Amino acid sequence: MSIRVGLIGVEDNLSWIKSIVDEYPEFQCLPLLHYYDEDVIELLKVHSHEVDLWLFSGIYPYTVAKEWGQIDKPMFYVPYTGTSLYRRLYQILYRHQFEVDELSFDALAEAGLRQIFDELAVPFHQNRLSKEYHSLEEVVDHHYHLWSSGQTKAAVTCAWQVQTELERLGVPVFRVTHTKSAVQSVLNMALRTYEMLHFKNRQIAVQMFEFDYLSHLTKSTYASDEIYNIEINITQRLLNYAKMVQGSLKSVGPGRFVIFTTRGALSEITREFTVIPEAAETGLITQGLVTCGIGIGQSAYDAEIRAGNAMLHALEHGKGNWMAAFEDKTFHGPLGKPESISYSYNSKEIKQVSEVTSLSPVTISKIYAIIKKMDKDEITAQELADQLRILPRSARRILTQLEKKGFAKEVGEETPHLRGRPRKIYRIDFKISKVWQKNDI
Template structure:
């Protein structure tokens, strides 16, 4: 993060965003960038233009938060304002006391059943809660609206209570009685305090040591006619000089660890800034001259210098797998991201306990399973065929087929059909994967 203040992206519905923004603007530690959304499908497109300008995101509810989190695109801390009991009090006052609608004739969403019952007990309302649509993560406005509408149409309810603005608008459109739960000021203040504490922690993290491991090939910069040992030695010196200039740019120190391999010790914050939050290859003048010579680069983030160096080596090996010139990052939470600078990047886990357990039941590594999990999340579907998997993993189709067969044998995938991309070609099996 740059400066003392936290640049906070605010993304929410038109009616909840002003409430959140009013609280955020009272804190001098925060500078906010408000964005209104009207359709969940637009959330990622609305976030992308601000990707380089914000240090964190705060969402008005768990649905937009879940969409952003599952995409893996943000690369910065994400938060949302939970709909607490205080949020529901005002809505119940309007529906139950003002409009005299029995609680048993109301349908709710988002909240857990026990949470609503406790709130009613505190409010002195002794009526059963019959209809609640609780969900984890994201959900479409249409699905929520359909749940409430079906109950209302069947005469089981007289009105709906929803936490999702887009579902609220859907129900209003069809003329159904609906009440909207807005965020409570106390809930916003609580999450803002968490954001500020997170900002303080990240500033400490930015000062931690990070390690960059690079392999270069000086021969790339030589002409085909220049093969004398003296000329090659001169090229290696020039390459080292370029690396020293880049090292100075990131305020680090350079160490040679073998022929053509170097390690740069710098800070987490410097590398984060140089790579735009671990998304791109550094664009500094010193690094530009080295692009053609870089064979692979791994960036390691760890809690100690030793751990960061181990992580850098791990990222370096993954970069070599992706091909010449690839840059990868290994984080201290057991995840790997990259290749940096590429349009199609994946962020996958290699230290996940669940993946380790799955790996024990197959002949696949946690790395392969982590990559597959990230690919499915990015594609937004759990159905694919071998050629698609091969393209995403940058492996041969026969290797992709072997992976799918391993998953099928372990009960983690099933063949659900075939597709024929070419009129005369062999049909390709389509698999549904359960990760």
């Protein structure tokens, strides 16, 4: 196994980090030099097809890549550990005679820095640590402001570019460098992560399709030959689609087909199970005439069972929807729809709430996912009905049941129209312990 590592680093540590990467026979390193923030994005664009994962020499280029948001491969950066800082602090305190509270810092974990200050019995000044990683200019300004205003006498930085600029501005500056153990630690983590993802992508995936033939027929063409022609057409399109996902096609009855493939192939074409494929070869598949359930499993049997369950969940949202079911009993979908959510009924808390309310675990898990997606704990019956694709009276019945058992509380009303009926607003709280405590009193 040869894992292609794209190493993005600066002039003074790129070769050294590469020499450590080269000690691992599993890795094949592509060193890429950067000077400025914009260099990082350009390197990512140009070389993305040449690597399997990215390794950054520090948190600054890593943050640039993360905020760019266009990376679809694992990313890691080499952290600056306490050992690195202790070594540099020893030189600063004993060779250069600075006090610890006369220094400013960047790119270090606050918890680790606090611990060092506590061990040295020195007060920790929170404003001395830069937490802004959006640009190197902000970090330079942080150090320079503290020094020029007399609050500090020197800067401790983890970035070569910051060191260079501060030296130009006349600020006394000391550089914290990586330790070999820190590089080895992140490489070991990258290796484990890649192996896990590689194994995950090779899981068996099953797509179960159900076609609505009647949507293609008119009164004048409702004949067995016409239905047969439609089925032949659909089969051919599915064969093309199966080739795209490197899978095999199997017919399991009138209007029902199954494709066996791998998780990695489906993940790529559905953008991590978030959209329905838009490829032209799929034809009818993307026109809302087919319902699809995707199942992931360690065996073909497990994956097919989950695909069937996903199909049932998709049909709850109406024909033409796609849902995915995973090995942790999590469902996601409908793919590509605004109401798409991820929910699981496997947690202990959801089962407990289900037992108390007599509502199904699936319903409870969906409500939990909706609240999380909406990023608020207040909801109306109409909002719940829209998300669950049920009638408003059914949603009101669910909220009333939750209210009876202490998981929902009416907190207000809203009037959507001038003559409309006011809608009750409920606050949802699924903390089971609070309900038990209330019932025990």
